[in-house]
Amino acid sequence: MKYQAKSKQIRLFKKITVLLALLITSHTYAQERQISIQDALELSYANNDKIKQYNERVAQKSYENKAAKGNFLPKLSLIGGYTYLSENIEVNTSQISSSLDDLGGKYGAAFVTAYGEQIGLSGVSAESAYTTLVSVLGQFPAYPNMEINNQQFPTAALVATQPIFTGGKIIAAKKYAKAELESANIELTEVKDQIANELIERYLNLILIKQIVKTREDIYNGMLKHKEQTERAINLEILPKHVLLRAQVAVANAQKDLNNDLNKETLALMALRSTMNIEDDVPFKISDSITYKAIDLNFDNLLNTAYIKQPVLGLINQKEEIAKQALAIEKSKFMPNIAAFGSYNMLRDELPVVPPKFIVGVQAEINIFNGFKDIHQLKAKKHLKKEVENAKAYALKQIHLLVQSNYTTAKNEEKNYLSLSSTVALAKENLRINTRRFEEGLGKSIDVIDASLLYQKSKIEQLVALNAYYQAVTNLYTSIGEPENIIPFINK
Template sequence: MRTIQKRLTWTMLLALFVACGSVFGQEQAQLLSFDQAMQMMLKQNPALLRQKEEIRQKEFEMKSKKGLHLPSVSISAQAVAMSDPLHLDLTPVSEAITPLYETLGTYGVFSGVANPDPATSSLMPTLTDELSTQAVRSQLLDAAEEIEMANWDETIQEENFALVSASFLWPIFTGGKIDGANKAADAEFKISKEELRHTEGLLLTELVTRYYGLVLGLQVVDLRTEMLVSMENHYSDAQKLFENGMIARVELLHSEVARNEAERELKKAKRNVEILRTGLNATLAGDSLPVVIPASNLFINPDVAELKAWIDNAKDLNPQLNQIQQKKELVDIKHTIEKNEYLPTIAAMGNYNLVDKDFSPYMPDWMVGVGMRWTLFNGMARKNNLRASETRHNQVAYAEEKANDDLEAYLVKLFHELQMQIEQKDELETTLELAVEYRSSAEKAFNEGFATSTTVVEANTKVMAVKTQRLNVLYQYDVALAYFMQTAGVPEQFIAFSKGECVITETL
């Protein structure tokens, strides 16, 4: 007849085989603490990596909005071909004034022309009428000849030309639109950072659920292994008693059925462990990881501060609340921008021709100026956009109020769940002591012929159930604690709560 100590020894050996030996020769197992798992998740989980890239995107967008205060400088090049050159034909003017010059140069009479000769100008300041007429007629006839010889059809621009020019545009006054764009980009950057914190919190709860779920699954395998060993020992004892005529065959069959049931449950528990391990690898994003063996244990930490302190801190630290507050600020910024649409936009501008080919010489090389654009009416769009932004402000305000109420209610729920699990743990300790004592009495009575196989199986099943409940209580506490820390806005404090003098861990 085997002793309880011998049974526990077999249990521990089989548990070790399940934890490590089942993967021996296939993949090397790796012990991984929860701290290590968390750091691994933070470094390589694709959801976090995507969120970090979004933060970088918002950071660059914020920097780009700051550049709106600076002038924009550009270089443009044009190559133009026209059907005909541009020209200015002044031939009618020539035809109109040529007869006048010819007539005056031939028949005109003039006087009072200044003496051009410095030697005689002092004696005769003005020429005689005859000399004055000759001098003026000569000049008029020369001018008439020049007019006739001149090109009165001037080409202003050739039909083909090319031009390279530099220009700038510098906003001077935009009605607060540039400042609003910068403030909006800063708010969106802060929203993305809070979104990262929220994602980290969600992944922490996922990691706790899967990591400690694997811990629970492995310990359930240990319990099922212990149960199988107990049922095999019971079946062996039942065989000996049946051979000695101390029990009926039905008792032997019952013990065999119990052994087969324990074996089936063990296989089921092992399959469940593989499922849990796959889920954990997905959270860790470690497809190339060896088989993970958790190094941390299920725990309970009864040292949780008063609920009011958690609620007060959560209203400042919860990332979802912070996102709503930033979105509220963003809505206010956009509302201000909508109001400023009624103001004009003023900008300085300039242009300088760098290089040209066959470009009109009559065009200036450079120009600078100031321009204004003021939309006076745009079909009531501004007014309706302003009203729409006011409704968005109200929506965010209501969402903030609802989120605050939900946050407090959820924290109260989780806090009481934590307290409930602590109470359940204490009550199950007493129940377990009674169940173990009852099992010992039932096995002893069966071996002496005073109890049935059913009694022994039920006693072992009860011990198994209580131990499983105790493990599940710790698991539910750990999961609830993770959600509590996430909702409170301090998911990183989970690790601190898993350690310390007040922490109660569970090992088999």
């Protein structure tokens, strides 16, 4: 846990450092900020609005998880109010007349026992007095209702409730909240993986277009040099004038291709800036490039990593836990709810009927019938649990297919790139030979132009193949939940 906290602090420090550097360089017009792919990734994590959205979702679920812990603790409430009665409360004495007669008989018997001699009833026993009094009182008409003279009164009480047994509902609710928090964290990881994949793809595309532009510039400069050589040969009457037209057309076409790719470079830079969420007035340029590096890809290891780290599987695992706890909550509805309670009446003397100061007890509640609602909900949650189990089985197969597909694509792109290496070498040598032959007066201008176009075509195909190789490896790493693994293979 300490290591994870330290790692988070280091990542946060890196993000702040990159942001401060960009802020400073945004006011420095003489020099652009050099951004590596690692810097670009940190900026994307810090600035991307979608990542911010899911960070807020994680914070939300974190507090909901903490709130679920409160269900285990006692609930303490302060209850207060004011009551007004339209009439005074009356006690219906007809329903308690026998009790009143009994009470009168007991008091009369006690009085006879205590003061019988003084009133001339010394020979009367308590039992006889009681029986006689009760009999006489029973012959009297009904007692009038007793009225309590209090129509308005305040109430205030402190009430505490502590759940003792809820059929597992509280425990299931806590596990449910924890699973939702884990799901939110996994969703955040999934979004970060998507942003990382997009960032790496756009960064590699910008590297590719820059390398293509460099190739176009070399060809354009070569065409200019060839045109100048052609003009000198025509001035010396070594070549006919119509040869210059071919050279001029070749220069114009090379310049057109260069301008088109310069426009593509601008668009690629805009796309990268969008992913990093950097303002247009913040100048920067990328500092990395790519050259071929053989990457050891073991399919079995990649597949096992995917089964552990693929966010989709992680989400399904949490959905499985959520379905399990939802089923436990439904089962708890068939169990009794038992809770201890206590209350303290603070304004008891103000009440018409004076309650005791303290009341404590234990209460149990169980639902007997509610229209079969609980039974149907229980069956629904059982089917939900089976649905998630089937979804997990399907996802495992799809993950296997995805990893296998990306693995095959990466291997094919690598073979494609390697097969073009000899083609580029031959085209480059062919251009050198034809250029040398033309300079010595042994070759034709058209041969130089054709050799230049052939070299340009094969070189760009090789660059595209190299980019496709790295893109395929990036997709492969993303499919196993580790898109950042490609970064060490990109040169600084």
